[in-house]
Amino acid sequence: MDIQRLVCELKTANDSKIVMLVADGLGGLPLAPGGLTELETAATANLDALARRGVSGSMYPIARGITPGSGPGHLGLFGYHPVRHLIGRGALEATGVGFRLEQNDVAIRCNFCTLDAQGNITDRRAGRIPTEQSAPLAGKLRQVKIPGVEVFVEPVKEHRFVVIFRGAGLGGNVGDTDPQRTGVPPLQPVAHDDDSRRTAEVAGQFVEKARKLLADQPKANGATMRGFSKKPDIPTYEQVYGVRAAAIAVYPMYKGLAQLVGMEIVGQPNTLEEEIDVLEQAWNEYDFFFVHFKYTDSRGEDGDFDAKVKAIEQFDAIVPRVTALRPTVLVVTGDHSTPAKLASHSWHAVPTLLVAEDSRGDPCEVFGETEALKGALGHFPAVELMPLALAHAGRLGKFGA
Amino acid sequence: MDIQRLVCELKTANDSKIVMLVADGLGGLPLAPGGLTELETAATANLDALARRGVSGSMYPIARGITPGSGPGHLGLFGYHPVRHLIGRGALEATGVGFRLEQNDVAIRCNFCTLDAQGNITDRRAGRIPTEQSAPLAGKLRQVKIPGVEVFVEPVKEHRFVVIFRGAGLGGNVGDTDPQRTGVPPLQPVAHDDDSRRTAEVAGQFVEKARKLLADQPKANGATMRGFSKKPDIPTYEQVYGVRAAAIAVYPMYKGLAQLVGMEIVGQPNTLEEEIDVLEQAWNEYDFFFVHFKYTDSRGEDGDFDAKVKAIEQFDAIVPRVTALRPTVLVVTGDHSTPAKLASHSWHAVPTLLVAEDSRGDPCEVFGETEALKGALGHFPAVELMPLALAHAGRLGKFGA
Secondary structure, eight states, X not given: OOHHHHXXXXXXXXXXXXXXXXXXXXXXXXXXXXXXXXXXXXXXXXXXXXXXXXXXXEEESSSTTOEEOHHHHHHHHTTOOTTTSOOOHHHHXXXXXXXXXXXXXXXXXXXXXXXXXXXXEEETTGGGOOHHHHHHHHHHGGGOOBTXXXXXXXXXXXXXXXEEEESTTOOSOBOOOOOSSSSSOOOOOOBSSGGGHHHHHHHHHHHHHHHXXXXXXXXXXXXXXXXXXXXXXXXXXHHHHOXXXXXXXXXXXXXXXXXXXXXXXXXXXXXXXXXXXXXHHHTTTOSEEEEEEOHHHHHHHTTOHHHHHHHHHHHHHTXXXXXXXXXXXXXXXXXXXXXXXXXXXXXXXXXXXXXXXXXXXXXXXXXXXXXXXXXXXXEEEGGGHHHHHHHHTTOBOOSOO | OOHHHHHHHHBOOOSOOEEEEEETTBBOOOSSTTSOOHHHHSOOHHHHHHHHHSEEEEEEXXXXXXXXXXXXXXXXXXXXXXXXXXXXXXXXXXXXTTOOOOTTOEEEEEEEEEEOTTSOEEETTGGGOOHHHHHHHHHHGGGOOBTTXXXXXXXXXXXXXXXXXXXXXXXXXXXXXXXXXXXXXXXOXXXXXXXXXXXXXXXXXXXXXXXXXXXXXXXXXEEEEEEEEEOOOOOOHHHHHOOOEEEEOXXXXXXXXXXXXXXXXXXXXXXXXXXXXXXXXXTTTOSEEEEEEOHHHHHHHTTOXXXXXXXXXXXXXXXXXXXXXXXXXXXXXOSXXXXXXXXXXXXXXXXXXXXXXXXXXXXXXXXXXXXXXXXXXXXXXXXXXXXXXXXXXXXXXXXXX
């Protein structure tokens, strides 16, 4: 069943406010079996108070056993089925550097590579050229002009950059030009459908012109292209939920993901405290607020248990400022687990809580992975979180008479 | 969402070992409301220790309320959606007697029946002729020769036997010949599609020739055919999960089901202890081991609560030999419940546990139906068990970036 379609049909408007606080990679693991997770270790008096007031649950981002990247993780939280709504690799890369994709754009992940005199690849990553050197080169490629097409080039990191073609008649179905091995030249871009012929042609011109501009470079004298993709065709928050949605985030990737579902990016905060400043300032302008906190994930990725505990405590500290705004519904969750023990994203369920005047209550006394197993929300997939939030906000009508 | 397709895309290889211990019909019921189930009654110190180390859950084989047969029960455990991957009745019957179906075989469940002088059926089951008499008759039918087709005949039990036609151009879409009543002759086999015309023709010849061979029999002087079916088109464990899988079982049915998904049948054990001998011997040769224990189901089917308790204790006793092998992931489950109280398969959830270094842990102190309700795995369908096992074995990559 497509729950989002049903929700869309049942949506009603009111003046409720929903806040979704997302601590990236929130869920964790004990360092040794039988121990406590990062969240269970952290002193989280504010979140624990919320757990007593609200309802908790154990949320899986996609399906049991599946570890999501940031893209599918957030799409699920936003209520879009992450397997039905795939974000192409190029589109995600563009989104990740904060590029605002438009409907007819084609985005492509590119690598600088090293070519020999015969045009064969000797290094697919141009010696992993440092960002300080590669970013100006990406800037230089903005000189490439192709008639009838706007070309955007954005640096990413090291040998990686992203190219966006904007113009009419550009399909996204073009094969990669990276041959995945050295000693051979890059492949020609090949269109896999009629709509993409023009894109392949434009890509071929781009690579040729780029090569001329890079001719004097010792390492990064060529480019390969992968993951051609258009902006995913995703209905907006306004369309499916009828809410004016604001996204408050520090990092471009999360702003980009929010923008893909039609949220407005509000403010330019650099810290969590500044994010809450923005939340307070924008309070009257929106119905829904997505607030993203990055460092729980970062410290988990670092494999630093204690630092993740501290990040969670920093997250806990801003809770009173959020509750002071008296949101109709407050959701606290993560897009996936990032246990410090694994130093990576994982498949483990994400402890999640929802606080609202009309939640039923459950026996949970604290906010944590084990305690959440007792919660009223049970074990549920991320795509059911938005329907729950909207229902508790009085924003969903009755289904059937 | 087809979770198995996603898992297939995400699979990665490593040198982990996964053991799935299946106690057939494991789940039970208390004899009187408020009492303990068979598993809760049994002394299971080893399984209880696993429950403390790992995570438990309440698994439903197909969907809530659905009682599975052995075929769908095991397909679900193996991660194949049992409703999408149907095993035809003939194919299941052949599989159940250990016949190794090939891609173009058509298998048919057959009954010996009694015909009168006019050729009308007087007994659809030939007086439930005992197996000692029917098996040699099935053997006799191996004399039937049909040009261009290999014919196999295997006894099953009492009046039942199975016929397999092997040859080119044999479709599986032929109607049953059992008219489901007496006083009329068997129906002619009718093809329901063009591809199955030859099969219907071959089946007609088989029945005619069988009748001649059985002409002097007092009871079993005719045969009817039902459940024409080809080998199901199921991707193998190697294809979908990238594991070399071994099946260790005593009974032909379970070997056959494992073979349908491409597992290799290892050893010829006659007892659970011998099954574990085989497990130990084959340890270095495979990545995944399915170990099947039959008697929990048999004693449940007998309606013998105490005997099922003893079977569970026998199952518990071999656990230390399995854990001594240090599998990366150990799963203990059943293919369905078989409560002695009902003396049959049932729809009740199956207590399930998973032990792995990177499982999160939960408050479960013993292995049992009620305790499992507190478990970190929650309530989940059988098809999500393999993704969980693979994830905990480090065999699934990240979905999306």
